[in-house]
Amino acid sequence: MILDGKCPTGPIEKTWDKHRFDMKLVNPANKRKYKILVVGTGLAGGAAAASLGELGYNVEAFCYQDSPRRAHSIAAQGGINAAKNYPNDGDSIYRLFYDTIKGGDFRAREADVWRLAQVSNNIIDQCVAQGVPFARDYAGYLDNRSFGGAQVSRTFYARGQTGQQLLLGAYSALARQIKAGTVKMFPRTEMLDLVVVDGEAKGITVRDMVTGEIRTHVGDAVVLCTGGYVNVFYLSTNAMGCSVTAAWKAHRKGAFFANPCYTQIHPTCIPQHGDKQSKLTLMSESLRNDGRCWVPKNKGDKRAPGEVPEEERDYYLERKYPSFGNLAPRDIASRAAKEQCDDDRGVGPGGRGVYLDFAASIKRLGEDTIRERYGNLFEMYEKITDENAYKVPMRIYPAPHYSMGGLWVDYNCESNVPGLFVLGEANFSVHGANRLGASALMQGLADGYFVIPYTIANYLAKTAPGKVKADNPECKKSVEDVNNNLKKLMSINGKKTVSEFHRELGKIMWENVGMARSEQSCKEALKKIPEIREEFWKNVKVAGSGAEFNQQLENANRVADFLEFAELLTRDALYRNESCGGHFRVEHQMPDGEAKRDDEKFCHAAAWEFKGVNAEPELHIEPLKFENVHLAIRSYK
Amino acid sequence: MSHDKTMTLTLHVWRQKGPKEPGKFETYEAKEVSPDQSFLEMLDEVNEDLIKAGKDPIAFDHDCREGICGMCSQVINGAPHGGMERTTVCQLHMRMFKDGDTIYIEPWRARAFPIVKDLVVDRGALDKIIQAGGYTSAHTGGVADGNAILVPKEVADYAMDAAECIGCGACVAGCPNGSAMLFTSAKVSQLAVLPQGEAEAARRVCAMTEELKAQGFGNCTNHYECQASCPKGIDVKFIAKLNREYLKALCK
Amino acid sequence: MQLLTSSVGRKVLMAITGQLMVLFVIIHMLGNSSIFIPGGINAYAEHLHALPPLVWGFRLVMLVAVAIHILFGVQLSLENRAANAETYAVKNLKRATLGSQSMLYTGLLLLAFIGYHLLQFTIRVTPDIVAGVDAQGRFDVFAMVTNSFSHGIIAFVYIAAMVVLFLHLSHGIQSFFQTMGWNNNKTLPVIGKIGTVAAVVLLLGYASIPLFIVSGILKG
């Protein structure tokens, strides 16, 4: 099937305004009759629930943490983009639009990206009004800094905790609505199924994580804002609880999953210290401005860094990319590091790391300058590794960080299942095959504050409120299915723990479908994943009971979904026989190692339809048209 | 860098099935602990062993494991978050312990934080305090340009110092009075100094302190244990600021 | 009304009344020190009682202050205890002090002491009291005090009470500034030190009297 993104036509700069006018509205007096279920209260969900509640809808919001303030959006450090052009350096909505399309390696829909750029400015205003303490200059004006992939300074920030401050802003707006009674909040409540009645999304089945109760909430529309899925790699920069579960359950109920193979690997993370590690920590990319990447020239060189003489060091980025050097783009830097380690020249425990050396910069600029620029990062590094990076070079290694793929949605952020909307990292819409820094926060808030309030009305206006009641047979069936699934997990009582399976899956994914993929590695993974999945359902051990607070059960359920999803991700990676952005097929590269797209065959979004666990999914295609930015080779030279 | 030596530790962990059940300490041995492991990773391993032995693993809250979400919450040897300055439990590393050490691990204890299970407590009372007024009543859309009202750097920095609070509740856990004054004061102060929040400052401080009491938190008697427990080093100067705002509000 | 019910309101009332009492103990100490000047204390007492409305007005204010202070002190302390019923198996307090932790106890001890003190030197009904007049025909406060404090046990009670007062004020004085909101991260440590010094001065000032008497340095 050829999918229609339902983009408005006409001059791009008018599309969103025109579309807003064309959409239907819900009468203010009728709004409270509509119940909207918002799953996830990160930037996307928190902003959506607060805004919809304020408009007068009857909102129920859900998250798995004990408070909406803890969604993983909180961990974002760097900043948020907007086309304000406050520094007068030539920024504009058009430029932000252009940079995002190009950054995404021409795999995103133009109209969606335009809208994102257009509302980016409103986001900053909104956050300021909420009391977000953005960095300011002495005169009191908002401060900006520059970020990867852009030649202008358009990133707004709040120290190294921008995500935290933005989330707390959304959370406070949400708190106001909870107090006002328009939003009912259900923390520690995990969505385990989507209820679809007559082809439309009308409810969700959840597990109360404290009591273990399984119940269905019905509503007139469902909004999924459940974040990304890179925990499929086990070790990532995501929080421990981040999962694909909500999206996957929706997928199983008919929602198409688009471009799952688009994952972003961040080059500067603290390397793994041992096999008992549970997650990886990101270090801001800005470090590469003053650090030099190197590994020993000789294989298996185990000497301490200080003992490796200058001529025996390989500054591989400077060698391979003389013009860009240590500032090579994210994906290139990540892959180069992996190559060195695969070549047995990696450093640190397990040989999975490269040096990021500040010695030259310290010599040139002095330790104080470096401390001023990166003091907090050096401190964090020391906390984790017990090493003083002013004295010995840092060790870094790439780590899975962000998922550009997600549930397929049209221009209205509505999936192919009517009534199911998907926002934030959970959808596939604006970042194409690669996300630029400081753009994910922007997208989450754009979707939540400024897109969904309009587009959901267009759907609701066409449907009568309260169509589905809690006693609908679909609800009962959904509760039963969830119960059976959990019971099955509890009853296996095998020998291996959930983490062991997750780790095993992660290893396969990282090695075969991680930074570099090939036909062979994907096929290898496609062989192994079903095997682990099968073993999982025979040999997993989950302690305790389902009718209580049970973190093992929660994990088991999430890993079970990853075990199914991993296969789809791999299949998509195998299908996409080109390299683009974060998806790198070793068969397709430029002489300098840049990703080589195949616009003839793959200038489209690949959306997969679920056909059963061990059955092949069906592929649907949404062709991408580039009318405002011309398809070109992405180059940062 | 990597230490090759591993440690063996004795853990006394608070186990409690549910809010109404009696709790008690259980003793476990953590073996082959690497100094590079984080505290939570050490507990992960203990749990793996418990699961394999068919026993109920220790329940504890955690999520980001980067010290920012505020989910992790354990009192280690009497100190919330383990007592290392500006460090959450999830960022605590085992190198601060020695081979053979005995470690007591307890949940946050305060009336306003009922125990859910083992080391997991219900901190919903903190959300209630924010709901009482920890916001500006800005509507979505229809707000002024971000630069329309200037906020001098000093003010923005002061607000940010307060806004760094991660809502973990360690201040309550560490407070001999079970008071959430540091948490409350951080939000009150952040919004009171910013022009965007000033208009509602009086109403906010009254509503939030009322809610603090209604939720069963104690009163501040200036022990300053909160600041010593806080993983973000939130300063008790914000409590003074809250008191000031409160008196101002009463005068109005 | 919020002043009487809310968390911060009641604290503020406690702080103000406590501070009133601090002012009182400072003045009282200065007055008492006249005992070291021959005939001083008798003259001081006589001047004081020459103005009954002033004395009674002052007593009334102090009574109200003490009442408010005790009422809220006990109430807040009980609330705080309820808010933190379960204690940790291992205690590890970092900034709380002996003074800050024992406010209710030291406060109640002070109450008991105040009662005893009033019965003794104000109402003069305790058995140790010698009531006479001095050479100028004034009530002989000096003789009364030196006689009473020459009993080791009474001197000890007074000195102990002053240690209790010291503990209470070592926390209370700096706490007052924080409660009133007159504090920030720079002033806090300074005020903390000033509070401690003031508490020490009061301790020395008061305890010196029974100490000098019982040790025989100051003789009746």
Ligand SMILES: Cc1cc2nc3c(=O)[nH]c(=O)nc-3n(C[C@H](O)[C@H](O)[C@H](O)COP(=O)(O)OP(=O)(O)OC[C@H]3O[C@@H](n4cnc5c(N)ncnc54)[C@H](O)[C@@H]3O)c2cc1C
């Ligand atoms: C370390 C790090 C640094 C980053 N830095 C930046 C940056 O500087 N700039 C930038 O723009 N982006 C950054 N990003 C990316 C950005 O933070 C995220 O993409 C974005 O915040 C995602 O927001 P979200 O609302 O879509 O999802 P999240 O914030 O992940 O929220 C997901 C929500 O869904 C809920 N949920 C999930 N599953 C379920 C379920 N089954 N049932 C119920 N609830 C569920 C969760 O409880 C949560 O509330 C960073 C990401 C990481 C990991």
Ligand code: HEM
């Ligand atoms: C009469 C019996 C007394 C009782 C029962 C009592 C009890 C208390 C209690 C429970 C507190 C609160 C603890 C705290 O806030 O940390 C307190 C604070 C205080 N007390 Fe007393 N006290 C008594 C007498 C006194 C006296 C005689 C003085 C002064 C000389 C005094 C001065 C103060 C001060 C300054 C505070 C600090 C108020 C603040 O925290 O801002 N008290 N008292």
Ligand code: SF4
């Ligand atoms: S003030 Fe500190 S200890 Fe208290 S909730 Fe905030 S971060 Fe945690």
Ligand code: FES
């Ligand atoms: S787990 Fe997020 S702060 Fe510790």
